[in-house]
Amino acid sequence: MRANNTARALSLALLVLVVSVLGFVPGASCTEVSYDERALVIDGQRRIILSGSIHYPRSTPEMWPDLIQKAKDGGLNTIETYVFWNGHEPRPRQYNFEGNYDIMRFFKEVQKAGMYAILRIGPYICGEWNYGGLPAWLRDIPDMQFRLHNEPFEREMETFTTLIVNKMKDANMFAGQGGPIILTQIENEYGNVQSNLPDQESATKYIHWCADMANKQNVGVPWIMCQQSNDVPPNVIETCNGFYCHDFKPKGSNMPKIWTENWTGWFKAWDKPDYHRPAEDVAYAVAMFFQNRGSVQNYYMYHGGTNFGRTSGGPYITTTYDYDAPLDEYGNIRQPKYGHLKALHTVLTSMEKHLVYGQQNETNLDDKVKATKYTLDDGSSACFISNSHDNKDVNVTFEGSAYQVPAWSVSVLPDCKTVAYNTAKVKTQTSVMVKKESAAKGGLKWSWLPEFLRPSFTDSYGSFKSNELLEQIVTGADESDYLWYKTSLTRGPKEQFTLYVNTTGHELYAFVNGELAGYKHAVNGPYLFQFEAPVTLKPGKNYISLLSATVGLKNYGASFELMPAGIVGGPVKLVSAHGNTIDLSNNTWTYKTGLFGEQKQIHLDKPGLRWSPFAVPTNRPFTWYKATFQAPAGTEAVVVDLVGLNKGVVYVNGHNLGRYWPSYVAGDMDGCHRCDYRGEYVTWNNQEKCLTGCGEVGQRFYHVPRSFLNAAHGAPNTVVLFEEAGGDPAKVNFRTVAVGPVCADAEKGDAVTLACAHGRTISSVDTASFGVSGGQCGAYEGGSGCESKPALEAITAACVGKKWCTVSYTDAFDSADCKGSGVLTVQATCS
Structure with a gap:
């Protein structure tokens, strides 16, 4: 008996050891994930997945729970994120998993919210992120070729991928361990560039190596590849990215239809206006996807966030990554997009069994009008009726009932009889966000420091010398936006020249003998x-100092990493009035990465810095400014308004908020003058629409997360600016982002629901009209004068002083003079 007990104890110990090695937690609910041609199969049941992208580095750990909960409240069941290699490994084998790079904490928050997760490792991610997430130090490795079949790149990629996988395993984050992760992605949009790469055989070997390497990780959930096009490895699921993916069909049998990126808007560049994709069109695309046997859909982005620090790629992509997402840059709910999609999610979730198990039957009612019916074995059914005409409403008869379907819309009928939702009919309020000034009258009190440039005005101070003009990214290892190129020459008498510098930019400052000669x-x-x-x-020795600057690194395209930056090769020439040319390209050049203030970490405001409060200069390039301020009261998002500045970097309490460039004005584009949700949404080839901000400052407001602030009453906060090009800080101030006007449209029988946020209440009801003919919420234009006094009085009585209210639109809102057009427009103000 003792031997048997000993044997049992040994067996139990071995079992515990095995379980521990595999990462399972005793008692945890382990989830099995597989797939078939209809859907992901989770614990034996086909599921529809409604997911949203929230990128952990573009927000803060303090924001994550709220963002994730809002996504769940919006009807999502899954959170998706890229993994940001250059943020986690800024230098070889020096890792960062702290602060907003604490990816394990992020996934634990997802798990705590009871949601699934999609882990898109990449590790190339694009993402409008420097080098698409690939570390610049990879280029220092001999024989390195990005995203091709070569040992150096594949070794580094596998090392990082394994690191991330093991961290997820150690934290029990995969579904089979009881964690939230149900899908993982390797590579990203490779099929978009594969045919343009220099070696097609190498490209094919590489992408198949990626799939094999990923599957050897034994994560226990399926691997996906998005936009892989024709060359799809057999052991991954091909997925779709784009504004519309309802016509997409994965290559390969027994694979579900997965939409990894439904673009809810578009990213912004300094010279471009703001992109807006109408809520009606996003909803149309989602409904069309599920009508056509889609099962996994992810919004890119659900929360866009902020490109803190030097992370934005492009180049020339702004610090904001708002993306016109359902949750705005600051985490506020963007209405009506959030609410309109939430209503769709509710209806789709109610139809889940029909969508993934039902027999599909399609009926063409017109060349662009289609009814789709999903029927279960019990005889119950769910239906869609879609109208893809972009300029024609249609009246159709389906199964004996008549339906009116607006142009470019989908009607959803969970019982195949009653329309529960139409993508073109927005029943959710519109919220207009306003920036409210919060600092004391008189503005901020500034002190200043000059950037210490003197050592850069000779060629004796630097990191190394070379007799050629080198490429900036490799030379500076992307440790700073700035790289100094310095040389000298000896001349006889005083003489006038024109200095010519050929550069791949993105900016250049030229100094001759310590004087600024120009900028471009x-x-x-x-x-x-x-x-x-x-x-x-001048006679004797002359010094030429060239400061080259980048504004984000290329992140997309075939061989994007080979796009040079800086004064690589030049030439750099001096040409006299008589045509004599001095070619300095092969001079001895001294190189120095970064600015003195960066090296001394002036942004941390360390003791010993001699800030001067006197004669604060304006329009002076290469100047540091500092001011203190009180954190705005309340919980509303905080921004710093940098109007009046030119170009530079802003820090709050040592946190880098990102590059600013408010002197850059967005150009005028045709899309600023037309907007119609009907028809395909496109952001290229001069087909843009629904733009705002033409002719305005590219980006004026910069997010200051509450966790960056000292919130205690009376506690000082410090803002530090590095003004590179010369600006005036006098108008800089802090503001809070709040809901101002709120508006809603309602048909008879609908409920008008209005809501403020962050404790604010409805202070007035400004409009209750059947006659609004133009304008937008907060700035409606007059109409027929068909104001409804009964509606105004009823809504005022029910809503003023309340945080939210609901009033039904009934016959009582009509009057002898105003019978109504069928649509009541209401506007109120939150304060």
Whole structure:
């Protein structure tokens, strides 16, 4: 008996050891994930997945629970994120998993909310992120070729992928361990560039190596590859990215239809207006996807967030990554997009069994009108009726009933009889967000420091020397936006020259003998330009110092990493009035990465810095400014308004909020003058629409997360600016982001629901009209004068002083003079 007990004890110990090695937690609910041609199969049941992208580095750990909960409240069951390699491994084998890079904490928050997760490792991610997430130090490795079949790249990629997988396993984050992760992704949009790569055989070997390497990780959930096109490895699921994916069909049998990126808007560049994708069109795309046997759909982005620090790629992509997402940059609910999609999610979730188990039957009612019916074995059914005409409403008869379907819309009938939702009919309020000034009258009190440039005005101070003009990214290892190129030459008598510098930009400052000779930046697109400025050379030794600057690194395209930056190759020439040319390209050049203030970490406001409160200069380039301020009261999001500045970087309490460039004005584009949700939404080839901000500052407001602030009453906070190009800080101030006007449209029988946020209440009801003919919420234009006094009085009585209210639109709102057009428009103000 003792031997048997000993044997049992040994067996139990071995079992515990095995369980521990596999990462399972005793008592945890382990989830099995597989798939078939209809859907993901989770614990034996087909499921529809409604997911949203929230990128952990573009927000803060303190924001994550609220963002995730709002996504869940919005009807999502899954959170998706990329993994940001260059943020986690900024230098070889030096890892960062702290702060907003604490990816394990992020996934634990997802798990705590009771949601699934999609882990898109990449590790190339695009994402409008420097180098698409690939570390710049990879280029220092001999024989390195990005995203092709070569040992150096595959070794580094596998090392990082394994690191992330093991961290997820150690934290029990995969579904089979009781965690939330149900899908993992390797590579990203490779099929979009594969045919343009220099070696097609190498590209094919690489993408199949990626799939094999990923599957060897034994994560226990399926691997996906998005936009892989024709060359799809057999052991991954191909998925779709785009504004519309309802016509997409994965290559390969027995694979579900997965939409990894439904673009809810678009990213913004300094010279571009703001992109807005109408809520009606996003909903139309989602409904069309599920009508056509879709099962997994992810919004890119659900919360866009902020490109803190130097993370934005492009180049020339702004610090904001708002993306017109359902949750705005600051985490506020964007209405009506959030609410309109939430209503759709509710209806789709109620139809889940029909969508993934029902027999599909399609009926063409017109060349662009289709009814789709999903029927279960018990005889119950759910239906869609879609109208893809972009300019024609239709009246159709389906199964004996008549339906009116607006142009470019989908009607959803959970019982195949009653329309519960139409994508073109928005029943959710519109909320207009306003920026409210919060600092004391008189503005901020500034002190200043000059950037210490003197060592850069000779060629004796630097990191190394070379007799050629080198590429900036490799030379500076992307440790700073700035790289100094310095040389000298000896001349006889005083003489006038024109200095010419050919550079791949993105900016260039030229100094001759310590004096600024000129500045130029590239236009957004072709970053090659020639700098030209008159200069005077004195007798004896002359110093030429060229400061090259980048504004984000290329992140997309075939061989994007080979796109140079800086004064690589030049030439750099001096040309006299008589046509004599001095070519300095092969001079001895001294190189120095970064600015003195960066090295001294002036942004941390360390003791010993001699800030001067006197004669604060304006329009002075290369100047540091500092001010203190009180954190705005309340819980509303905080922004710093940088109007009046030119270009530079802003820090609050040592946190880098990102690059600013408020002197850059967005151009005028045709899309600012037309907006119609009907028809395909496109953001290229001059087909843009629904833009705002033409001719306005590219980006004026910069997010200051509450966790960056000292919230205690009376506690000081410090803002530090590095003004590179010369600006005036006098108008800089802090503001809070609040809901101002709120508006809703209702048909008879609908409920009008209005809501404020962050404790604010409805202070007035401003409009209750059947005659609104134009304008938008907060700035309606007059109409027929068909104001409804009964509606105004009823809604005022029910809503003023309340945080939210609901009033039904009934016959009582009509009057002898105003019978109504069928749509009541209401506007109120939150304060």
